[in-house]
Amino acid sequence: MATHRFRRILSLQSTFLAVIPFLLVVFLNLFLLLPHIKRDVESGQREVARAFGVALDNYLSAALTDVKAVAALPLHKPVYLGDLQEILDAEVESSSSLNLLYVVLPDGQIKSAGIRKDHRHTDRDHRTMERTSLAQEELFRDTRRFGSALWSNTFVSAFGKGTSVAVAVPSGDLVVIGEVDLAKLVGSMHDIVGSTGHSIMLIDHTGQVIAGQGSASTTPPPFIGDIPLVRKGLRSGQPVSGEFNLEGRALVGTMMKSTHIGWYVLVAQPVRSAYRSVVITTHNVGAGALAALLLALPASLFLARRLSGRLEELATFARRVAGGQKSPPWPKGEIAEVEQLAGDLQSMADEIRYREQQLVEGERLLRSVTDHALHYQGLLTCDGTVVDANRTALALVGARKEEVLGLPYWDTPWWRHDAELRERVRASVATASRGTPDRFETTHLDQDGEVRHVDFSISPVRDEAGAVAYLVTEGRDITDFARAKSELKESEERFYQVFVQNDDPVILMKLETLQVLDANPAALSLYGLRHEDLPGLRFDALIDADDLEKIREEFAHHHTSQGFLKRAASYKSGGEKIMISFRGTRIRLKDEEILLCSIRDISEKLRLEQEIRATQAKLIQTNKMTSLGMLVSSVAHEINNPNHCISINNTVLSQITRDSLSRLRVLREEYGSFNLGGFSYEEVLEMVPQLHDGIREGALQIDKIVRDMKNFTKPAALDMQGSINVNRSVESAATILWHHIQRHTDSYRMELAQDLPEVQGSQQQIDQVVVNLVMNALQSLPDKNSGVVVATWYDAGAETVNLSVEDQGDGMSGEVLSRLTEPFFTMRIDKGGTGLGLYISSSIVKEHGGTLEFESEPGRGTKATVRLPARQG
Incomplete structure (x- = not known):
């Protein structure tokens, strides 16, 4: 009964399977083949359009390169203007895509043009072209305005009256324009299409045809922008395909944009020729499917009957193999798949027996490996009962396997030395039994009682259902590592x-x-x-x-x-x-x-070193002033002796001269006028008293200068309780520096306020400050026409006596001004400057409770201002 039911099912299924291919062919033809052929048509058209687009890009890129090569030359130079015609002719002849190349002046007039030799032209054509003005041409104006290379859509050729395509490149004030050879462009369309039946049109962004597969048009190009397919392609900028009508013909086409200058390529072919293969394929496939159906039905019924009988024999053979019985040899048949299945069943039975033997051998080998492992290994049940332990673990504590099997793991000799570790292991077993491995560092006592540090881990082992079946423990001796770590x-x-x-x-x-x-x-x-x-x-x-x-x-x-x-x-x-x-x-x-x-912070050390240097500078200056005082005292003594002699002798000579002149008056009255030393008696009578007065005044001046120098070099009073007359310091400085003043300037002026209050301190030290300031001012003057002004005044609001020294010298920068009072800082090191004068002056002013300020700009002179507190009462 079962056999007949199986055959019936197999027969029905065979019939059904025979009908399926026929229905599948119909379905593929109606729903898949036609769209596939349509996509093939569109794909082929896109490939043609892409090929032409690439050819177009290469063609136009070559034209643009040729025009840029000419525009890169300095055409405005006379040497190039003279050879301009030859340059243009040579470039046009060498170009593969240009048929005309000309240079346009800024006013739009064509300066010169190059025409290919295969175009008929005369000198008259050249002259006519050079008289042509492109001032109103959009391409010329846009190139001049934007200053970059531009392409035209369509362009009225300057040579003839047809339409062309042109590219313009600026060259300084000039513009170089090249016209593309549309005849070659159309020829390239024909070469790409060949005999496929396709037609190609090149369209600009407005929908006008620039060139078609036929010859280049000399009339305004046709407009096809009103065709829906063209409008859709212009809007989207992406490849579009579809059917359309053009001049009464039904066409299917693909439109895509060129990547170079934004033009569009339309590839089209008649609808009938495009889908001719669909009709032929449908007829052939339908006839073949019907014939296959008529042949498959009887064949499937016959094969089903044979197959069912053979399968019954195979089922009997399989039952014997599954029961482990020794079955008779399988009788050979004609169905290869059934024979293969019977052989696979026999091989499977042999493989099972072989695997059982391998499993036994593997278990024995695993036991050997485990026992000889260097790590401490064990096997537990999920509740922590010891199932197995390797020899290394047993040897550590000197135990036998029988002594630990069946015990809870935490009660074994490995953990008995520490109650806390036993609880830690109990918790770790519970964690691993839930499927989570655990690991920690611990200690064991070996059989000699020594502590061994161990890296311990416990991991779950799952069965085929994913449940935890056993727990594997492993310990690694890290005693040496732990010691090194410690x-x-x-x-x-x-x-x-x-x-x-x-x-x-x-x-x-x-x-x-x-x-x-x-x-x-x-x-x-x-x-x-x-x-x-x-x-x-x-x-x-x-x-x-x-x-x-x-x-x-x-x-x-x-x-x-x-x-x-x-x-x-x-x-x-x-x-x-x-x-x-x-x-x-x-x-x-x-x-x-x-x-x-x-x-190490050395700021304080550096500050102390700076103070030491400053103190040393003061000591040096003090020593110099002491030496200078001794020298001045000695020189003053030496000067005073001859000066007193001059003064005494002048007094005697004055008396002798008075008496001599009275005697000479008698001679003049008796003998008339006469000369003395080349001067007449009248001149001598007037001049000699003046000479004696000058000698007397000079001696007095020498005596005053020596007296001021002695006062300047006297040791300063240590108590700083003296009274200072600032005006006297200014006058004393002028006396001491009289020689320097005469050598450096013709304009030295003192503006001294009267009735100035006195200042408490050392007169000698303030004299030194004024001398330093005046000397610096004199040394900064560029010539004798520049002057120095020394002024004093009293500031009642601040209660200070003020002194300023202003020069018309070279001035100073801000950087120099900020370092002016630093010790040893000088801009005159090559002229003997020490850099201590202003530092000492600033120190003296600060010791007197005052301030020393400087104002200066390069080229505008310097002003130094000293402010000293007036003496109270």
Whole structure:
């Protein structure tokens, strides 16, 4: 009964399967073949359009390159203007796409033109063309306005009256225009299409046909922008396909945009020729499908009957194999698949028996490997009962397998030494039984009682259903590693304590990235930082960029482990600048090379050194002034002796001259006028008294200068309780520097206020200040026509006596002005300047409670102003 039912089902299914191909052919023909052929037609047209687009781009690119080559020449130069005709003719002849090339002047007039030799033309044609004006031509105007290369859509050719396509390129004030050879362009269309029956049209962005597959038109191009397919292609800019009517013909076409100048290519062919293959294919496929159906029905019924009988024999053979019985040899048949299935069943039975043997052997091998493993391994049930343990684990605690099998794992000798570890293992077993592995470091006591450090893990083993069946334990002896880790930790702790307790600021950073890793409390205190500021801090925020580069070069060039920078500029978190000394040492910390920076604040040291230098400068000046005082006293003594002699002798000579002149008056009355020393008696009578008065006044002046020099070099009073007359200091300075004033300027003026209050302090020191200021002013003058003005006045509001020295010298820059009172700073080092005069003057003014200010600009002179508090009462 079952056999007949199977045959009936098999017969029905065979019939159904025979009908399916016929129905499938019909379906494919109606619903898949026709759209596929339509897509093939569109694809073929797109390929033709793309091929022509590529050819068009190459064709127009060649034309644009040829025109740009001419435009790149300096055509406005006479040497090129003279040979312009030859240049254009040569370029047109060598071009593969141009038939006309000409140069247009700024007013639109054609300067010169080149025409291909295969075009008939005469000199008259050239002259006519050169008289043609393109001033109103849109292509010419746009090229002039935008100053870049432009293409025309259609262009009225300057040679003849037809339409063309042109490209214009600016060349200075000129414009170079090249007309494309449309005949070659149309010829390229024909070459691409060949005999396929396609037609090609080149359309601009308005819908006008620029060129067709036929010859180039000399009349205005036809307009096809009203065709729906063309309108759709112009709007979308993407390839579009469809059917359309043109001049009464039904066509199917594809329109796509060229990538070069934005023109469109339309490829079309008649609808009948496009879909001719559909009709032929439909007829052939339908006839073949019907014939296949008529042949398949009887064949399928016959094969179903044969197949069902053979399958019954195969089922009997399979039952014997499944039961493990030794079945007779399978009788050979004609159905290869049935024979293959019978052979596979026999092979499967042999494979099962072989696998059983392999499984037994594998279990024995696994036991051998486990027992000889170096790690401690065991097998537990899900509740933690010991099922197995390898020899390495048993040898650790000196136990036999029988002693531990069946015990809870936490009650075995491996965990009995520590109650807390037993609870930890119990929890780990519970975790692993839920399917989550667990791992931790622990300890075991070996059979000699020594502690062994172990990396312990417990993992679940799942069955085929995914449930946890067993737990595998594994321990790895890490005693040596744990000892090394402990020693390393102790070493790092010692290093950290030294790092933290160091009195000098210490910073750890990465040399490559400048990332600050850590800083000790001394460094945090120095820079005003907090420990939480360090993660985002870079070392270049703490040190000057130039000094940081020196540090990097120190390590990069010498490849040493240490580097030292004696002096560097550094900045605190608030921006305050400090000076530091830097010492860096390369160290390796946790497998990473970093830089240990030891820093010392030397700002105070530098300040003390500067004060020492200033004190030394004052001592030097004091010594110089002492020596100068002794020298001046000695010189004054030597000068006073001859000066007294001159004064006494002049008095005697004056009396003798008076008596002599009275006697000579008698001779003049008796003998008349006579000469004395080349002068007449009347001139001598008037001149000699004046000469004696001049000698007397000169001696008095010498005596005053010597007296002022003595006063200038006298030691200053230490109590600073004297009274100072500022006007007297100005007059004394003028007396001392009289020779320098005469040598440097013809315009030295003193504007001294009367009834100035006195100032408390040392007159001699204020005299020194005025002398220094006046001397600096004189030395800054460029010539004797420039002057110096010294003025004094009283400021009642501030209660200060003020003194100013203003010169018409060269002036100073802001940088020089800011350093003017620094010790040893001078712009006249080559002329003997020491850089101490203004520094000493500023110090003296500050000691008197006053201020010294300077105003100056380059080329506009300098003004120094001293303000001293007036003496109270």
